[in-house]
Amino acid sequence: MSEYDDLLAFERGTRALGEISGRLGWDRETVMPAAAAAQRAEEIAAIESVLHARRVDRRVGDWLASIDARDLGEAERANLRLIRREFERASRVPAELATEIARATSLGRDDWLRARADEDFAEFKPALERILRLRREEAAALGNHGGEPYDALLDGYESGATASGIAEMFVAMRPALIALIDRVLGASHQPKRLDHTFDQDVQVRLSREIAGTFGYDFSRGRIDRSVHPFSSGSGMDVRITMRSDPRDPFNCIYSTIHETGHGAYEQGVSEKYLLTPIGQGASMGVHESQSRLYENQMGRSRAFTAYLFGRMWGVFGDFGIADADAFYGTVNRVAPGYIRTEADELHYNLHIMMRFDLERDLVSGALEVNELPEAWNSRFQADFGMSVDCPSNGVLQDIHWAAGLFGYFPTYTLGNVYAGCLYEAMRRDLPGLDGHLSNGDTAPATGWLRENLQRHGRLRGPVDTVAMACGFTPMTKPLLSYLEEKFTDLYRL
C-alpha cells in the first residue's frame, strides 16, 4: 500500500467514527430516553475526544509531509487537500477545549429545551455563556488570518467565506429585499391564509410521500419526528426528521422537502467517495442551496404547488382554498413573523441578516449574552415591525447557538443565493421543467442537480462546485431577479 492508501484508510476510520458521532446526535433528538441526557453528554464527549485525537494524530502530519500530490489523481488530491485543511484546523485547538465544547453543547441543548419550554432565557444563559466563551477560545486558537475571530468559525462551515464578504453581500441584497417586501405588503391583492385543522398523522403520511416524490431514498435513510427538523449522516445512512402543527400543514410538508434536499444531496454523492473527505456535501452553504432549492424554487413554484394542491385535496378533502392559483398564493403568502423556519422567501433573509449581525457581535465581544435578548428584540422590532411576545418566538427559537453553531447562520442566505444561480441554470437546461413539476415529477430537476452538482460531493470548494454546475460564477442577481419576478406576478404588482 502507498502512503496515500495508509492515510486514506486511517481517514476512513475517522469518518466512520464521525458518522457514529452524528448518529448519536440523531438518536438524542429522536429516540433517546428522557433521563439519558447526562450520560449521553459523556458519551458524545468521549467520541469527540477520540475524533479530535485522530484529527491531530502525528501520523497524519507525517503522511501529509511525505505524500507527493503530483502523483495523485483529481479525487485523491482533493482528499489530500481536505485532510490537510482539517488537520491544520484541528491541530490548533487543544484537545481539552474540543472535548469541553462537545460536552457543553450536548448539555446546552437540554438547558435550551427547558428554557424554551419555560419561556425563561435566564435558564439558558449560563449554558450559552459557557458555549460562547468556549467558541471564542476556539476562534482565538484557530487564528483569523488578518480577518476577525468570527471568520475562523464561519470557515468551519463555509471554506473560504469571511464575515466581511458576507456583510458586503447582505448590504447589497438588503435594499432590494426591503423594497420588494414593502411593495408586496402594500399590494391590494393579498392571498388567503389557511384557516383549517389538518390531521397530523395524515400530514406525516403525505410529507413522507412528498419526500419520496423529491427522490429521497428510504432504503438509505429514514424519517422520524423531532422538535427541530434536521438531516444527519452521509453515504448509505442519511436520516431526516420532521415535525407537525395541526393548524399549519406547510410546516410539516415544507420542512420535510427542505430536509429531503439535504438528505438527497448526501445520498446523491458518488458511492465511490463513501467515507472519504470528498464523500459529503461541498459546504453548509451548498447544502442549503439544495434544501432551499428543493423547498422554494421547486416546492413553492406555481407548477409544483398545482400538483401539491391536488394531493392535499386528495388526503384532506376541502380545506378552504378553492383553486391551484389561490393555493399558490397561500403557500407563498408574505408576512412578517417571528419564526425563521416558517418565514416566506423574502423575510427569510432578513431573519438571517439579523442573526448574523448578532452572533458576529457575540463572537467579537461587542455584545454579551446578558444583552442578547434586548438586542434581539429591538433589532426584530426594527426589521419586522413587530415586538417579540415571548422568548420561544424570539431569542430561544433556534437550536443553533445551544449547539455552539456560531458562524452557521449566514450559510442559509448563501444557500439561497446559490439556489438562485442553480435554478437559473437548471431552467436554461430544462425548458420543460414546469410541465414535469406540475405533474409531481421532480426527476428531471433532481437528476440535473445530482448530475451537475450532488454526485461530485466535496471534490471542489463551495464556490467552484456551484460555478461548475451553473456554468457561471455565483452572484446575488439570479436570486433577486427570481424573487422580483415571482412576487411581482403573485401579488399583481
Place this chain on the structure above:
Amino acid sequence: MSEYDDLLAFERGTRALGEISGRLGWDRETVMPAAAAAQRAEEIAAIESVLHARRVDRRVGDWLASIDARDLGEAERANLRLIRREFERASRVPAELATEIARATSLGRDDWLRARADEDFAEFKPALERILRLRREEAAALGNHGGEPYDALLDGYESGATASGIAEMFVAMRPALIALIDRVLGASHQPKRLDHTFDQDVQVRLSREIAGTFGYDFSRGRIDRSVHPFSSGSGMDVRITMRSDPRDPFNCIYSTIHETGHGAYEQGVSEKYLLTPIGQGASMGVHESQSRLYENQMGRSRAFTAYLFGRMWGVFGDFGIADADAFYGTVNRVAPGYIRTEADELHYNLHIMMRFDLERDLVSGALEVNELPEAWNSRFQADFGMSVDCPSNGVLQDIHWAAGLFGYFPTYTLGNVYAGCLYEAMRRDLPGLDGHLSNGDTAPATGWLRENLQRHGRLRGPVDTVAMACGFTPMTKPLLSYLEEKFTDLYRL
C-alpha cells in the same frame, strides 16, 4: 488527582465508547435503513478498533502497575480487579484480530438473516467458518490455562466458569430433567394449547404495560421491535426489544418479561457506579438469572398468571381459555419444540445442553462447520424425538453464532440454576409473595432483587454475587426441586 482517578477517568471514556458501540448494534437491529449494512460494518469495526486500542493502552498497564490496591475501598478495588482482568485479556488479542472479529460478526449477521429467510445454511456457511476461525484464533491467543480453548471464550461471559464445570453440572441435571419430562409427557392430564388469533398491536401494548408492571423504567429506556428480542445498554439508557406472532401472544409477552429482567437489572445497578467497570450486571449467567426469574419463577407462576389471565381477557376478550387454572396450564404447557426461545422450562435446558456440546466441539475442532447441520439435526432427533423440518427451526434459529458468541449459551442454564437459588431465597424472605404477584404487584420481588443483588452490579464475581443475595452457595438443587414441585402439581403427577 490520584493515579486511580486518572485510570478511572480513562476507563469511563472507554465505557462510554462501549455504550456507543452497543447502541450501534441496537440501531442496526431496530431502525437502520436496509442498504446501510456494509457501511455499518465499517463503523462498528472503526469503534471496536478504538475500543481495543484503549483496552490495551500502555497507560492502563502503567497505572495498574503503580496503583496500590491497599489504599482503596471495596468498590475501587473491584474496579481495579476488573480493569486488570480486561487489560490482560485484551492484551493477548492482536488488534487486527479484534477488528476482524468485529467486522466479520457485523457482516455475518446479514448472511445469517439472508440464509434464514432462504432456508439455506450454505449461504451462511462461509461467514460462520470465518467467524469460527477468528474466534478459535482468539481462544488460542487468550490461552486456556490448563483447560480447553472453549474456556477462554466462556470466561469472557462468565468469569471463572469452565467447560468441564459446566459439563459436570449438565450431567448432574440431565437425568432429573429427562425423567420429569417423561412423566409430564405421559400424564393423562394435559393443558390446552392456545387456539386463537391475537391482534399484534394489542399484544405490543399489553407487553409494554407488563414491562412496566415488572418495574422497567421507561424514562431510562425504550422498547422497540426486532427479529430477535434483546437488551442493550447500561446506566441511564437501557433499551429492550420485542417481537410478536399473531398465533402466540406468549412469544411477545414472555420475551418482553425476559428482556425486562435484563433491562431492569442494568437499570437497578447503583447510579454511583455509572460508566465504571462495576456499573453493569455481574456476568451473563447472573444476567440470565434475572431475566429467567422474571420470566419463569415470577411470570409463569400460578400467582402471576392469574393476574395475566385477567389482563388478557381485558384486552383480547374471550380467547378460548376458561379460567385462571387452565390458563396456568396453558402458559406452562410442556412439549418438545424446535425453538429455544419458545421452549417450556423443562425442555429449555436440553436446548442449551445440545448447543453447548456442539459449540464446544466446534471450538475444539472436533466438529467443522460443514458437519454442523447434520450434527444439529441428529442430536435434536435424539434429545427431542423430532426431526428438524427446516434450517430456521434448526441450526439457523439463533443469532449467537452469527454474532460470534461461542461460549455464551451455557450461561442461560447457569442463569436458570442461579434463578432457582434466588427464588428459593426470595420466597424465604417474602412469605406474602404469591398474594402480591396475583394482584400484578411485582414490587416486593423486584425490590428484593434490586436490594440484594441488582444494585451491587459487578462489585463481586458471579458466584459470590448470587451467594451474597441468597445467603447460600449456588447449587442446582433449588432449580430441580422447583421444577419437580411445579410440574408435579400442574400435571397432577
